[in-house]
Amino acid sequence: MADVTADLHDDAADPAPHTGRAAVVLARPLAAVTGGVLLYLSFPPRTLWWLALPAFALLGAVLYGQRARAGFGWAALFAMAFLLPLLVWTGSYVGPLPWIALCVAEAVFVGAAGAGMAVVSRLPAAPVWMAAVWVAGEAVRSRVPFGGFPWGRAAFGQADGPLLPVAALGGAPLLSFVTVLAGLALGVAGRELLRRGPATPADRTRAVQVAAGCLAGVVALTVAAGAIPPSGGPAGEVTIAAVQGNVPRLGLDFNAQRRAVLDNHVRVTEQLAAEVAAGRLPRPDLVVWPENASDIDPLRNPDAAAEIDAAARAVGAPVLLGTVLRNPDGLTASNSVLVWQGGTGVVQRTDKRRVQPFGEYLPYREFFRLFSAYADRAGFFVPGQGAGVVDAAGARVGVAICWEIAFDDLVADSVAAGATVLAVPSNNATFGLSEMTYQQLAMSRVRAVEHDRAVVVVTTSGVSAVIAPDGSVVARTGQFEPGLLVERVPLRATTTLSTSVRAVPEWILAVTGVIMIGIAVRAGRAGRRGRGAGR
Numbered sequence: 001m002a003d004v005t006a007d008l009h010d011d012a013a014d015p016a017p018h019t020g021r022a023a024v025v026l027a028r029p030l031a032a033v034t035g036g037v038l039l040y041l042s043f044p045p046r047t048l049w050w051l052a053l054p055a056f057a058l059l060g061a062v063l064y065g066q067r068a069r070a071g072f073g074w075a076a077l078f079a080m081a082f083l084l085p086l087l088v089w090t091g092s093y094v095g096p097l098p099w100i101a102l103c104v105a106e107a108v109f110v111g112a113a114g115a116g117m118a119v120v121s122r123l124p125a126a127p128v129w130m131a132a133v134w135v136a137g138e139a140v141r142s143r144v145p146f147g148g149f150p151w152g153r154a155a156f157g158q159a160d161g162p163l164l165p166v167a168a169l170g171g172a173p174l175l176s177f178v179t180v181l182a183g184l185a186l187g188v189a190g191r192e193l194l195r196r197g198p199a200t201p202a203d204r205t206r207a208v209q210v211a212a213g214c215l216a217g218v219v220a221l222t223v224a225a226g227a228i229p230p231s232g233g234p235a236g237e238v239t240i241a242a243v244q245g246n247v248p249r250l251g252l253d254f255n256a257q258r259r260a261v262l263d264n265h266v267r268v269t270e271q272l273a274a275e276v277a278a279g280r281l282p283r284p285d286l287v288v289w290p291e292n293a294s295d296i297d298p299l300r301n302p303d304a305a306a307e308i309d310a311a312a313r314a315v316g317a318p319v320l321l322g323t324v325l326r327n328p329d330g331l332t333a334s335n336s337v338l339v340w341q342g343g344t345g346v347v348q349r350t351d352k353r354r355v356q357p358f359g360e361y362l363p364y365r366e367f368f369r370l371f372s373a374y375a376d377r378a379g380f381f382v383p384g385q386g387a388g389v390v391d392a393a394g395a396r397v398g399v400a401i402c403w404e405i406a407f408d409d410l411v412a413d414s415v416a417a418g419a420t421v422l423a424v425p426s427n428n429a430t431f432g433l434s435e436m437t438y439q440q441l442a443m444s445r446v447r448a449v450e451h452d453r454a455v456v457v458v459t460t461s462g463v464s465a466v467i468a469p470d471g472s473v474v475a476r477t478g479q480f481e482p483g484l485l486v487e488r489v490p491l492r493a494t495t496t497l498s499t500s501v502r503a504v505p506e507w508i509l510a511v512t513g514v515i516m517i518g519i520a521v522r523a524g525r526a527g528r529r530g531r532g533a534g535r
Contacts, residue, residue, distance in 0.1 A: 031058045032074045036081025042157045043086060045438035049161035052154060055082075056183025059114075060130060061191055065122060068115040075114020079107035086152055089434035097371060098358065106141060106149060113137025116513065119520045127184035127214045129520075132513035134180045135173050139510045142407070146357040150406040151439070154179045159442040163218070164471055165225035167450040170505030171408055171498040175446065177509055178218045185214035230452045230494035235420045237490055238395045241284035241315070242458040242466065243268050244483035245293065247429040261295040261460060262304055265321075266311045268482050273314040281486050284317045285393035290458045291322035291335065291402050292427040298323060298338075305345070312342030318392050322401065322425045332382045335360060337399050337425055339392045348391060351384025352401040353410055387417035395421050395491055398453070402426040405443045412502050415451045420491035422447060422455040429461040433479055437463045445471040450498045454489045 035058030042051035062074045083103040091099030120129040142150035155175035167175045189211035192204045245265030275281040298304040312319045319340045339348035362378035369375040398419025404410045428437040448455045448467045455467040462479035466487040477483030
């Protein structure tokens with residue numbers, strides 16, 4: 001990185017031809033691609049969280065002093081190098097076109113952020129404003145189009161890193177901010193220390209001081225996060241069993257065999273009941289099954305209802321289970337989570353509130369049908385209402401179904417509605433043996449710290465896990481195998497600063513970034529007018 005940053009500076013400071021011109025010309029694209037690949041490598045299942053720092057150091061070096069248009073291009077290249085390997089699972093069973101199209105669309109948002117970052121890179125304390133602009137870009141792409149796609153936010157690669165406690169202060173946006181800021185600050189220090197072009201010692205000292213100040217701020221926020229306890233207190237404990245029944249096959253046809261997925265989950269639950277009866281496992285207060293655990297509608301199919309009821313009665317605890325329910329209109333469906341009490345049936349229900357575009361529903365169906373034969377496999381799901389909470393076994397359970405865990409507002413709504421523990425039922429079988437499930441698990445770990453809640457992640461085919469409120473993984477299963485986790489889980493009624501302020505830090509950072517872009521643009525225009533008058 002040292003040689004790259006030096007070459008990047010030389011490219012701006014000394015444009016005269018020289019023997020190493022070809023290397024200098026290639027330095028920016030090489031640095032952008034390398035930075036994107038390093039950011040990808042920092043994400044789970046790897047625990048190389050620290051690679052995010054050189055990744056953003058390289059991005060900062062590439063963008064430093066560039067015009068907005070060039071910043072857009074370099075950041076988009078960085079994004080493609082990051083997103084293509086990160087999101088390869090999106091094309092596992094539907095071909096490369098949707099995968100590449102998604103990456104290009106998301107790269108446009110990162111490119112726009114890069115344009116702004118390049119503009120503010122000329123300002124004093126540039127790393128702070130550049131990191132704020134990055135957060136603004138994440139805020140936009142987490143909301144639009146079609147409800148947004150928050151996958152790949154910088155925060156979600158830091159579940160194993162020392163910066164994770166910052167999520168309790170300002171959620172995923174503040175965690176993204178400090179991650180990017182630390183990387184950019186290191187990049188500034190490296191660039192100034194290695195610069196071979198004309199620069200006074202005072203300039204270099206000032207730049208290093210800015211970098212040191214930024215890093216000190218990151219350390220201070222991290223220390224503060226550990227020193228500021230959440231308000232409120234514990235609300236008891238509950239024993240939860242997470243049942244991973246597995247699927248007969250991975251892919252889009254995971255449920256092709258009628259009732260096979262349900263039978264698998266019933267079988268593992270009956271094994272749990274036998275272990276409890278033998279005294280080898282504690283009796284759970286609540287059993288959690290994953291999304292789509294009942295692959296047929298138990299409200300319309302008596303055989304499915306009988307299987308679920310028998311399992312609930314055998315284990316002596318209510319079962320929280322995912323299924324697909326046909327709505328009364330006969331056309332649409334709901335991705336639902338039911339609380340099933342043995343001998344009674346359904347006693348609580350919540351529906352997925354943010355359904356997945358191009359999977360659970362297809363916007364502009366007639367148009368997208370022209371590009372993929374898989375378009376017609378998209379469902380006709382409709383979003384549910386409410387805060388995503390159910391009451392079961394004395395716990396108020398916040399439910400984030402599958403990708404809902406990626407959305408700040410949905411999880412915050414559940415906690416605000418009184419959730420004392422979070423459940424993430426998911427069906428990852430449709431993405432095969434990919435990194436997707438580990439990426440999702442990392443998001444759940446960030447949410448645990450953000451809201452000081454234990455999180456139970458349960459999937460059809462793995463990885464399922466129980467996560468403590470500090471983000472540590474207490475227990476987990478493997479992939480594509482039956483699994484069972486039984487753990488004593490704390491219930492919390494605490495309120496972190498992040499829970500209290502919700503999206504305020506994100507808006508402050510995003511608005512600050514936009515304002516600083518305006519200031520930088522105005523300063524640039526004034527400087528050009530001054531130079532013109534001087535001539």
